[in-house]
Structures are given as C-alpha cells and as structure tokens.
Amino acid sequence: MNPTRCLLCCLTVATLGAQSSPEALRAETLRTEAFRTHGAYEDLAWLCDRIGHRLSGSPQLDQAIVWAQARLKAAGLVNVHAEPVMVPHWVRGQESAELLLPAPHRLNILGLGGSVGTPVGGLTADVQVVGSFDELDRLGEAVKGKIVLFDVPFKGYGHTVVYRHDGAAKAAKYGAVAALVRSVGPVSLDTPHTGAMDYDPAFPKIPTAAVTIEASTQMRRMQQRGERIRMQLEMGAKTLPDAPSANVVAEIRGIERPEEIVILSGHLDSWDVGQGAQDDGAGTVIAMEAARLIQSLGLRPRRTIRVVLWTNEENGLRGGKAYRDAHRAEFKNIVAAVETDSGSERIKAFSLDLRKATPEAKAAALISLQRLATAIEPFGPIDLRLGGSGADVSPMVGEGVPGIGVGHAATHYFDIHHTHADTLDKIAKDDLAHNAAALAAFAFALAQSDVRFQ
Numbered sequence: 470m471n472p473t474r475c476l477l478c479c480l481t482v483a484t485l486g487a488q489s490s491p492e493a494l495r496a497e498t499l500r501t502e503a504f505r506t507h508g509a510y511e512d513l514a515w516l517c518d519r520i521g522h523r524l525s526g527s528p529q530l531d532q533a534i535v536w537a538q539a540r541l542k543a544a545g546l547v548n549v550h551a552e553p554v555m556v557p558h559w560v561r562g563q564e565s566a567e568l569l570l571p572a573p574h575r576l577n578i579l580g581l582g583g584s585v586g587t588p589v590g591g592l593t594a595d596v597q598v599v600g601s602f603d604e605l606d607r608l609g610e611a612v613k614g615k616i617v618l619f620d621v622p623f624k625g626y627g628h629t630v631v632y633r634h635d636g637a638a639k640a641a642k643y644g645a646v647a648a649l650v651r652s653v654g655p656v657s658l659d660t661p662h663t664g665a666m667d668y669d670p671a672f673p674k675i676p677t678a679a680v681t682i683e684a685s686t687q688m689r690r691m692q693q694r695g696e697r698i699r700m701q702l703e704m705g706a707k708t709l710p711d712a713p714s715a716n717v718v719a720e721i722r723g724i725e726r727p728e729e730i731v732i733l734s735g736h737l738d739s740w741d742v743g744q745g746a747q748d749d750g751a752g753t754v755i756a757m758e759a760a761r762l763i764q765s766l767g768l769r770p771r772r773t774i775r776v777v778l779w780t781n782e783e784n785g786l787r788g789g790k791a792y793r794d795a796h797r798a799e800f801k802n803i804v805a806a807v808e809t810d811s812g813s814e815r816i817k818a819f820s821l822d823l824r825k826a827t828p829e830a831k832a833a834a835l836i837s838l839q840r841l842a843t844a845i846e847p848f849g850p851i852d853l854r855l856g857g858s859g860a861d862v863s864p865m866v867g868e869g870v871p872g873i874g875v876g877h878a879a880t881h882y883f884d885i886h887h888t889h890a891d892t893l894d895k896i897a898k899d900d901l902a903h904n905a906a907a908l909a910a911f912a913f914a915l916a917q918s919d920v921r922f923q
C-alpha cells in the first residue's frame with residue numbers, strides 16, 4: 470500500500486466516524502480511490518480517441534480486445550486471456566438518400582445492421598408513410614414497388630424498436646422495395662439511429678435504413694398534403710463471412726473459495742458510428758475499473774471476481790452464447806453474472822434476474838440481495854430488486870445462472886443511442902468514477918459473502 474493511499478484511508482475513517490460499518494468504510498475508500506485516479510475515464514478516453522467505434526469484424530474491435538487485455542494485466546489481474554468466438558461481419562458501405570419529389574434535398578440516413586444493399590446505382594421509388602404494422606396491413610399490396618416508411622414516435626425502446634427490427638420483413642411481405650424507419654429515440658439533432666434488424670426467410674430481403682425524426686415527420690406532412698414523395702436510395706451494405714473475435718476474461722482469484730465466481734461484465738463491441746462511448750464503452754471501463762480498484766487497494770475477496778468483456782452484443786450475441794456453451798460446467802459455481810449496459814449515468818439499481826426459480830425462491834433471493842445494501846450505502850439510493858439483467862449474460866441466465874443488471878439513470882440514454890453522437894463528451898467523468906466504485910463495492914461485498922441466489 471502506498472503512503473498516499475494510506476493517508477486517504479485514514480482520512481476517510483476519520484470523516485465517517487466510529488459508527489460506520491466496515492462495508493460502508495470500504496465503499497468510501499473505493500470511492501476516494503476512484504475519484505483520485507479517474508481510471509475509468511482515462512480508459513474510456515483512450516478507447517474512444519485512439520481506437521474508436523468497434524463493430525464486430527472490424528479492426529478496431531480487434532485492437533480493443535488486445536488493449537483491454539493489456540490494461541487488465543497491467544492492473545495486476547490474473548488469468549487474463551481472450552476466448553475466441555466467430556462473429557457476424559456486416560459492413561455498411563457507402564449510403565445516401567435523396568428526396569426527388571415534392572422538393573429535392575438530401576437526407577441523413579443510417580443503414581440498419583444486417584441490411585442488404587440496394588442495386589449498384591441505387592433504387593428510385595415512391596414513399597408510403599405508415600404509422601403502424603396495422604396500417605401497413607390495411608394497405609397491403611398497395612405498397613408494392615414502394616419504399617415503406619414507418620413513422621412511429623418513440624414511446625419507450627421496447628415499444629418502438631420492433632419497427633426497426635421487423636419493419637423490412639413486414640414491408641417485403643407486400644412487395645415493398647425498401648423499408649425506412651423513423652429513428653428509435655426521443656429527440657434528434659438530425660441524428661439517425663442505427664441498430665439490428667432481421668429478415669423473415671419467407672420474404673425477399675430488402676434494403677432498410679433509419680431516417681431522422683426530422684425527415685420522418687416531414688415526409689408524413691408531405692403525404693398528409695397529398696403530395697407524391699419520391700426518393701432515391703443507395704446503400705452499399707453487405708454481409709461478409711463470419712470473422713474471428715473474442716471475449717476478454719480476467720480474474721481476481723478468491724482466497725477462500727476460488728471456484729465460486731462473481732462475473733462483472735460489459736460489451737466491448739459497438740455500432741460502427743460515433744465512438745461507442747456510452748454503448749457500451751462506459752460499461753466496459755467501469756467493469757475493468759471496479760476490478761482494478763479492488764486489486765489496487767489490496768482487497769482480497771473470498772470468492773473469485775471475474776471480468777468478462779463481451780464481443781458482438783450489438784448484432785448477434787455470439788459472445789454471450791459462446792461463453793454459455795464453453796462454461797456450462799461452471800454454472801453451479803457462478804454466484805451471479807453482473808452486466809452493465811445501460812449507459813454512464815449514476816447507478817440506481819441492481820436487479821436480480823432469476824429465470825428458473827419459483828416465486829418463493831425469488832422472494833428468498835431478494836432478501837439475500839438486500840443483505841448487500843450496507844455495502845453500497847455511500848452511493849446514495851440504489852434499489853436492490855428483482856428484474857432484468859443484460860443481453861450478453863442472458864444466454865447463461867436462461868439456463869438458470871443468476872443474472873444481475875446494473876440499472877443506470879437513463880435520462881439521456883436514448884438521445885444518442887447507436888448514433889454518430891455517442892461520443893466521449895457526453896460522458897460525465899465523475900459519474901464514471903462514482904459508478905466504478907459502486908460496482909466495486911457491490912461486487913466485493915458479494916464476493917465476500919455466503920450469499921447464493923439459486
């Protein structure tokens with residue numbers, strides 16, 4: 470322990486007074502160290518500025534995988550390695566959209582991940598705006614040969630994202646030549662939002678892209694005035710053969726029960742726009758930093774804390790699926806798989822996801838979870854509850870491994886989600902330090918405890 474750190478510990482102890490619990494004191498020490506070093510922010514700045522966005526199959530994701538291992542090794546973690554996974558390799562190519570009628574101008578678009586491209590030179594067709602799948606069904610074959618635009622206002626992600634995901638398949642069923650979706654987000658500065666989509670094998674694959682809220686509402690107004698809307702759309706998107714990638718794994722070995730494991734995780738991949746700062750650079754660096762804080766303060770957990778940085782969350786979930794397949798023998802020893810993938814604002818909840826437990830077992834597990842409350846008291850109100858966990862851990866959680874989702878305040882999460890604007894300047898440095906320390910305190914308390922959720 471270095472003298473500076475020792476002094477900080479003493480100051481912290483003196484400030485808190487005699488009645489604070491050992492858990493709360495430890496949390497304060499972690500918090501002090503996180504704000505002294507701001508290691509999570511330093512890591513995120515490097516990831517954003519020097520590596521950039523990290524779509525599956527890209528050289529940037531490969532670089533990030535190498536970089537993360539080096540950082541975890543430098544922090545003194547052990548068993549640092551990459552577990553190979555083959556991932557989908559979709560590339561965007563050149564893309565453009567231009568309104569020809571009723572008044573010519575260019576539109577900002579982003580092709581959706583997995584989309585096919587247009588023919589070389591693009592396609593030109595009339596646009597039909599619809600507000601729902603029901604409206605599309607009522608029009609039926611009337612959209613044949615047209616570009617269908619789903620202009621559906623954001624009413625929460627789950628409600629609206631189905632239009633991004635399934636819009637192309639639904640429009641192709643009636644013979645549309647392309648599908649556009651109003652970006653899935655509450656606000657816009659002419660920022661289109663990309664994201665994953667899927668085709669239905671029963672219908673042709675048609676090109677599909679997101680337009681901005683500005684463009685979507687404008688085309689709706691044009692249609693309401695009875696104007697003919699004609700568009701030229703060109704997309705060079707294509708899917709290449711699967712590419713090699715990897716999950717990054719590193720550990721702090723437990724000193725009493727090393728076989729029992731608390732997983733801390735975030736996903737290293739991102740979309741191919743912006744910097745993936747919020748989604749999920751922030752989750753990645755706080756998982757790394759939480760482990761680094763524990764290690765650097767010389768805290769020795771009874772159980773093993775394992776950091777896992779997932780690959781391919783955004784367009785395939787291959788990292789989470791491969792981990793499930795490779796680690797089944799360990800499932801009974803995974804105390805919980807914690808995932809943070811809901812942004813960088815302050816942590817408000819840890820929610821326990823038990824898919825195979827009876828209601829009685831869930832109630833008992835919730836009481837166990839709430840025993841950890843004192844360990845995170847210094848971080849303000851954090852709800853310990855039953856709920857969802859995360860996409861990457863979901864393959865394991867589906868087979869009975871307890872998942873824990875880190876719930877962040879998400880007041881602005883969807884403003885920049887999957888956009889060119891998901892960049893470091895949107896991330897508050899103090900929030901990252903706060904979150905890394907809160908995650909460290911929670912994970913360490915769980916690794917020290919006898920708590921089992923299953």
Ligand SMILES: [Zn+2]
Pocket residue numbers: 736748749782810
């Ligand atoms: Zn994410």
